[in-house]
Amino acid sequence: MNRGAANIGPMTIREPSLPPGWYPQNAGAITRFLESWKTRKPEPGETGFGTGRNDQGLAALSPHAGWYYSGAIAAAAFASLDSGAETLAILGGHLAAASPVLVATEDAFRTPLGLMEIDGELRDAFCSALSGTGASRSTGWMPDLYQDNTVEVLLPMARFFFPRARLLALRLPAVSSSCETGKILAELAGTLGRKLVVAGSTDLTHYGQNYGFSPRGQGEGALAWVREVNDRRFIEAVLSGDPRAVLDRAEGERSACSAGAALGVLGFVQNYVPGGNRTSAGRPVPKLLAYGTSADLDGGGVPGSFVGYAAIGWK
Numbered sequence: 001m002n003r004g005a006a007n008i009g010p011m012t013i014r015e016p017s018l019p020p021g022w023y024p025q026n027a028g029a030i031t032r033f034l035e036s037w038k039t040r041k042p043e044p045g046e047t048g049f050g051t052g053r054n055d056q057g058l059a060a061l062s063p064h065a066g067w068y069y070s071g072a073i074a075a076a077a078f079a080s081l082d083s084g085a086e087t088l089a090i091l092g093g094h095l096a097a098a099s100p101v102l103v104a105t106e107d108a109f110r111t112p113l114g115l116m117e118i119d120g121e122l123r124d125a126f127c128s129a130l131s132g133t134g135a136s137r138s139t140g141w142m143p144d145l146y147q148d149n150t151v152e153v154l155l156p157m158a159r160f161f162f163p164r165a166r167l168l169a170l171r172l173p174a175v176s177s178s179c180e181t182g183k184i185l186a187e188l189a190g191t192l193g194r195k196l197v198v199a200g201s202t203d204l205t206h207y208g209q210n211y212g213f214s215p216r217g218q219g220e221g222a223l224a225w226v227r228e229v230n231d232r233r234f235i236e237a238v239l240s241g242d243p244r245a246v247l248d249r250a251e252g253e254r255s256a257c258s259a260g261a262a263l264g265v266l267g268f269v270q271n272y273v274p275g276g277n278r279t280s281a282g283r284p285v286p287k288l289l290a291y292g293t294s295a296d297l298d299g300g301g302v303p304g305s306f307v308g309y310a311a312i313g314w315k
Contacts, residue, residue: 013110018152018153023156024067034075056080056315057082057315058082058268058284060081060198061202061313064149064154073291088167090201091198092150092151092169093258093261095172095174095258100173103126104168108167109155126185150201168185175260176244178264182268186270187271201261203257203258203308204307208304230253235291243263246263272284284315287314
C-alpha cells in the first residue's frame with residue numbers, strides 16, 4: 001500500500017494510513033485518554049502503571065496494538081522517557097529476516113495533535129552509516145513505503161508526550177544485526193550531540209485460533225501459561241540484556257512479533273554514553289513497568305484468541 005505522502009510546499013508529510021479504531025482520531029479524545037491513564041487502576045491480570053511522568057528514561061519497549069487493548073501499557077512506556085529529549089526514535093517491526101532496515105524519509109508525520117517533524121540530520125547520518133562497508137552494517141536500508149501499525153499507532157502518543165521533540169521512524173527486521181542498528185543510533189547521538197530517547201515497538205505472544213498457535217489449548221490454563229511462562233520468558237530475556245536470548249525466544253517460542261525493535265533498543269542502551277542510574281557494568285537499568293493481555297479487557301471469560309503486552313523501561 002502506498003505511504004500516502006503529500007507535497008505541501010517544500011515539506012513532505014506522511015499521512016495516517018490506519019483505519020479508525022486503532023487510536024483516537026482527534027486531539028480531545030487523545031488528551032482525555034492519556035490524562036485518564038494517570039489515575040488508571042490495573043484490570044485483573046494486569047500489573048504496573050504509574051501516576052505520571054518519570055522523565056528520566058533513556059529507552060522503553062512498548063506494545064503497538066489498538067489503544068483500547070494496549071494504549072495504557074504503551075502510555076506507561078512513553079511516560080517513563082525523558083521529556084527533555086530533543087529527538088525520539090521509534091523502532092517498529094513486522095519485517096522478514098531478509099528485509100533491510102526501513103526508514104521514513106518524509107519530513108514529518110501528521111497526527112491528530114499536529115505534525116511531528118523528522119530529525120533530518122540524524123536520519124541522513126543514520127542512513128549513511130547503514131550504507132557503510134563494515135560487515136556488521138551490510139544490511140542496508142530502504143525507504144519505508146508501506147502501511148504498518150508498529151510505528152503509526154504510537155505517533156499520537158509520541159506527539160502528546162514529546163510536543164517539542166523531533167522524530168526518527170525506523171522498522172527493524174528480527175535479526176541479530178538489529179542490535180548493531182541500535183548501537184549506530186547510540187554512536188550518532190554522541191557524534192551529533194543529540195539528546196535522544198528510543199522506543200521499541202513489539203507485542204508479545206499471539207495466542208489462539210486467530211494466530212494458529214494454541215499449544216496449551218483454551219481457557220484459563222492457556223491464559224496462565226501465556227502470562228506466567230511464554231511472555232515471562234521473553235520479558236526476562238529483554239531484562240537480561242541478552243540479544244541472542246531475545247531472538248531465540250521470540251522465534252522459537254513465538255513470544256514476540258517484532259523482536260527486531262527490542263534488539264535495536266538493547267543495542268542502543270548498551271552503547272549510549274550519558275548518565276543516569278547504572279549497573280556495575282555501566283549500563284542503564286531495565287525495569288518492567290506494566291504488563292497485561294487483551295484478555296484482561298474481555299468481561300466474558302477467556303477469549304479464543306488474545307495477545308500479551310509489556311512496557312519495559314531503561315534509566
